[in-house]
Structure formats: structure tokens, C-alpha cells
Amino acid sequence: MMNNTIKEIQNLLFSGKNIAVSAHTSPDGDAIGASCALAMAINETGGNAKVFIEKYSDTFDVIPVNNVVEHSIADFKPDIYVAVDCGDIQRLGEFTEIYNNTPVRINIDHHKSNTYFGMYNYVDDKSSSSSEIIYLIIRDLFNKFSNPDDIAACIYSGIVFDTGGFRHTSTKPQTLLFASELIKYNFNFNKIYNTIFNTRKYGEAKAMGKALCNMENSSNGRVVYSYLLEGDIAQCKTTSDGLSEIVNYLKGISGCEAAVFVYEKSKGVFKVSMRSDDKVDVALIAVKFGGGGHAKAAGCTIENQDVETILKNIICEIEKSLD
Ligand SMILES: [Mn+2]
Incomplete structure (x- = not known):
């Protein structure tokens, strides 16, 4: 099972298309952070992207997703559909069918069990999170963004969530390097950490x-x-x-x-x-x-x-x- 290159994935994503992005059912911090950061980056570069995910726990309202999230796909007709943080296609839940019916299908993920279900795939099971992979894809574009702060906050949230706050062994030098770059942007990383890990209902x-x-x-x-x-x-x-x-x-x-x-x-x-x-x-x-x-x-x-x-x-x- 072979990955496409980051360049090939970038060329598809930043070509001004209508792009749907979905993550797995019961979205977690990484699913939300990775999919929303990607959609915002696409929108910053002349594309038209929306995130379609299930309603999620209000704990994650601390992640600044702006207005890219929709819970129903209605009449959005994507040219490209990106599945993020999904080990297999069923993880897309109610969005599986429309994903299958979209002409160009991309799969970006970090689960070891990933089935390479996309037409284009980028899977790295050594990556701490899908958010870390998304950062790798959009890293060079950050200086072009008009609102890099929210995008940085989304990626940071996803990395923090999936690494358990940099505690899991999935935390690699690259993970911390990326985190150190991200906290240069203006967002409240302390509040994100505490809301995700130190509060409970x-x-x-x-x-x-x-x-x-x-x-x-x-x-x-x-x-x-x-x-x-x-x-x-x-x-x-x-x-x-x-x-x-x-x-x-x-x-x-x-x-x-x-x-x-x-x-x-x-x-x-x-x-x-x-x-x-x-x-x-x-x-x-x-x-x-x-x-x-x-x-x-x-x-x-x-x-x-x-x-x-x-x-x-x-x-x-x-x-x-x-x-
Ligand atoms: Mn993940």
C-alpha cells in the first residue's frame, strides 16, 4: 500500500476546487482540529471547503472552527472529498456514500490499520495525529494566511488531544517542533489544554x-x-x-x-x-x-x-x- 507524495496531495487540495472534508463519527479533538484546519487552509488559498462531521461534545467548542463546520451535507457538491483521521471508509458514517460518489477521493490518516481506501492516500502511522500530518501539508502556506491563528489553534488542539498532552510515546521530535512553531501564533494554548484535559461534567x-x-x-x-x-x-x-x-x-x-x-x-x-x-x-x-x-x-x-x-x-x- 503506497502513499502519494505530500506534493501530489497539495496540488489536489490547493487548486481552487469545491472540497468536502469529513472525519470519523463521534469526532474527537484530532478529528475536529485536523479537518477544520485543512478546510480553513483551503479557503485561505482560493478554494471552497466545508467540514461535514457529526455534532460533537461541547468540550471541543474551545477549538476555534470558525464557520467551516456543517452537520449535514445538503446540496454541497464536492469535486474532491477528503477523509481525515479515518482508519477505514465506514468511519465516515453517514458521509460514506457521498464520499464514494465524489470523483476525487483523498484519505489522510495516522491509524496503523488504515485500509488505503482513497484514490489518493497519505497515511503515516508514525505521526502523533492527523493534525500533525495536516500541518506538514499546510506548513509552507502559513505566511499567506490572513487568519493563521485559528488554523494554528486547530492543529495544536488536535496534536494535544491525540498525544494526551504530549504524554504518549507517539510524541516525536517533529511533534514538539511543530507545537513550538504553532504556539508562536496568537491563541490560548493553556485554555485549550485545560479545557480538553482538566475539566469534566x-x-x-x-x-x-x-x-x-x-x-x-x-x-x-x-x-x-x-x-x-x-x-x-x-x-x-x-x-x-x-x-x-x-x-x-x-x-x-x-x-x-x-x-x-x-x-x-x-x-x-x-x-x-x-x-x-x-x-x-x-x-x-x-x-x-x-x-x-x-x-x-x-x-x-x-x-x-x-x-x-x-x-x-x-x-x-x-x-x-x-x-
Ligand atoms: Mn487521530
Whole structure:
């Protein structure tokens, strides 16, 4: 599977076309930051770009997306469609069909499991984030932008989000080099960091409490797991976005080499998130169950099984990787 060159991707993107940009369903900081920075850069260079993504958590309202985001594609007829931060085409959700029907299709991503589904592809699984790749693509154009500050803020937000605030090993010298260039622009990086990592909603905290009550371990604490059912989540008045930190918290328990958190997204539909150390490649396990992701952070969706069976099967696979 071969990448196109950055130059080829630039030539397509900055040619004054109508361009739709979408990221994955349940957009996160990287999905929002990368897609909006790209669309704003295209609009600054004579093109006409819009971002089509699902409604997202208001935590991310701290990311200055201006007016490029739309939630429905209506009568926009793109010449080019760019998928950002999507490991496979289904991650585009409701926008998959229109992506397939657009004459020129680009895929920009950093997931190891990427299927190279675009006509043009730029995938770098060594990159901390899709936002870091977008910066690589638009970096030389920054001095031409009339409003570089918001574009810089979007990219910075995406990098900060996907690196967990520069904590994950995906943080490379280039990641910090780019971050150091970005904070020269005028935006409040401290506020972005604190809003993304240091604030939580009441219901989110409540859900964390319930998940910690349900917590169990196996292999003498090397695997830590928990779950929440649909009713628990409803009681806490939180959404799936409000559960995203639980698996990281479980992983932080001393002696834990792999953490699993399962929640019931809708009746009988279970989302599984996994985090691990070097020993366990959770991406490989996620792929076995129809999902994907990174070696140390991956997930999948499992239907028509009860939560006990799901946990048993996943933990059995994890334990095979522990010697
Ligand atoms: Mn990402």
C-alpha cells in the first residue's frame, strides 16, 4: 500500500476546487482540529471547503472552527472529498456514500490499520495525529494566511488531544517542533489544554464512579477491566463522550498492563476500548473482533452478546499476549 507524495496531495487540495472534508463519527479533538484546519487552509488559498462531521461534545467548542463546520451535507457538491483521521471508509458514517460518489477521493490518516481506501492516500502511522500530518501539508502556506491563528489553534488542539498532552510515546521530535512553531501564533494554548484535559461534567464524574465500582482484575492485576450498561449511563445523564477517560484511568492503576472498558452504546451494542503497555498489542486484538486502532489504544464494537461473554473473550485474547 503506497502513499502519494505530500506534493501530489497539495496540488489536489490547493487548486481552487469545491472540497468536502469529513472525519470519523463521534469526532474527537484530532478529528475536529485536523479537518477544520485543512478546510480553513483551503479557503485561505482560493478554494471552497466545508467540514461535514457529526455534532460533537461541547468540550471541543474551545477549538476555534470558525464557520467551516456543517452537520449535514445538503446540496454541497464536492469535486474532491477528503477523509481525515479515518482508519477505514465506514468511519465516515453517514458521509460514506457521498464520499464514494465524489470523483476525487483523498484519505489522510495516522491509524496503523488504515485500509488505503482513497484514490489518493497519505497515511503515516508514525505521526502523533492527523493534525500533525495536516500541518506538514499546510506548513509552507502559513505566511499567506490572513487568519493563521485559528488554523494554528486547530492543529495544536488536535496534536494535544491525540498525544494526551504530549504524554504518549507517539510524541516525536517533529511533534514538539511543530507545537513550538504553532504556539508562536496568537491563541490560548493553556485554555485549550485545560479545557480538553482538566475539566469534566458532573455526569461524567458520576459514570467514572460507577465504572470504578464495577472494576475487576485478572492475571494478578495485570489486566484491569470494567463495564457500564445502558441503564447506568442513562442514570448518570452522560453520553459516550463522557466515558472516554475511564479506560485511561483503569490503565493508570499500578501493575496494569492492559485495561479494557466496555459500555453499552445502545441496547445490545457494546463498545470496547483497550489500552496497553508494550507487551500487548491491542490493535491486533481489536482487529480480531472487527475493530482497529493503535498498538496501545484500540477498540471494537460487539453486538448480540452479553457483557460477561464479551469481557471473557477479550481478556482471554489479552492473556495470550502476557507470557
Ligand atoms: Mn487521530
